[in-house]
Amino acid sequence: MGAVALMAAVQVVPAMANVQVWDFDSNNQSFNYSGNGNSLGMTSTDGVNLTVTGWSDTDDLSGDDEVENARLIWAQSGALGIVNRDEGTGSPDHSIDSSTSDSDGEFDMLLLEFDTAVNLTGIDLDWATGGNRSNKTDISILAWDGSGSASLSGSTWASILDSNGGNYDSVGNYSNVGLSYYSVNPSNIESTKWLVGVYNPVFGSGGDAGDDGMKLGAIKTSTNPGTPTPTPTPVPVPGTAMLLLAGLLGLRARRPAKARAK
Known part of the structure; x- marks a missing residue:
């Protein structure tokens, strides 16, 4: 066997993504308080921390209404x-909804x-409505682009978009989302901040701007564990007998040279 065979090869073992399932359940979780601006904190089994807050464009102005914090509630025991x-x-006001008498609309x-x-990979609704549809709704999902402020207070829903000078990108608008697990974000975008709510036409086409509502029961995310660590993989080397034979051949090759030197 050649010298190359004596070297150890390096094999890169692919790293699997870590998956987190976040079930919202009033029996196991609680809000920090009960008024506007309250929050829900959770930690996954692999140590990822999540904070949830509620927002809506209820600050009435002459133009587009501005966004301000709202109150999270348990719309049912297992849904936000x-x-x-x-x-x-x-109902449906206690859901995440766009049902309102406000002429400008209000989107939670x-x-x-x-x-x-x-990577936000999926959502699971426990209740949904959309105009004349039952158990289905239209939703919008946005992700913070990682630059500039992620603040929502005092903005309009339109102004937070990256295309309008804000720092959030529309990940997708999804129509007729039902009461089972629903995959989202096919581009596998990653972010530390996500907005999930009923469909809002300022975020683009893809849904019906009717009165939508939903109660969020769970979400699924994944995290990248980082660059795979190279793992040494030893290559078989010659046994003792082969090494001994190579040594004897080497001694034999040197003997004629010594005789000629005399």
């Missing part, structure tokens, strides 16, 4: 809802803030 500053707690959204960049 939002009661904004212009709503009561009846959840802000999901993670302490590390995640």
Whole structure:
């Protein structure tokens, strides 16, 4: 065997993504308080931290209404809802909804803030409505682009878009989302901050701007474990007998040279 065979080869072992499933459940979790601007904190089994807050464009102005914080509630025991500053707690107001008498419309959204960049891969709704449809709704999802301020307060939903000088990108608008696990974000975008809410036409086409509502039961995310660590993989080397034979051949080759030197 040649000298190359005596060297160890290096094999890169592909790293699998870490997956986090976030189930919202009033039996195991609680808000930090019960008023506008409250939050829900969670930690995954692999140590990723999540903070959830509610937002809606309820600050009435002559133009587009500005966004301000709202109140997170348990819309049912296993699902999150939002009661904004212009709503009561009846149905569908206690859901994440766009049902309102405001001529400008009011669109509720959840802000999901993670302490590390995640890929939001799916959502699971426990309740949904969309105009004349039951158990289906249209949703919008945005991701912070990682530059500049991620603040929502005092902005309009249109102004937070990167295309309008803001720092959020539209990841997708999804129509007729039902009450089962629904995959999102096919481009596998990663971000530390995500907005999830009912469809808003200022974020682009893809949904029906009717009165939508939803209660979010769970989300699924994944994180990149980083660059795979090279793992040494030893290559078989010659046994003892082969090494001994090579040594004897080497001695034999040197003997004629010594005789000629005399």
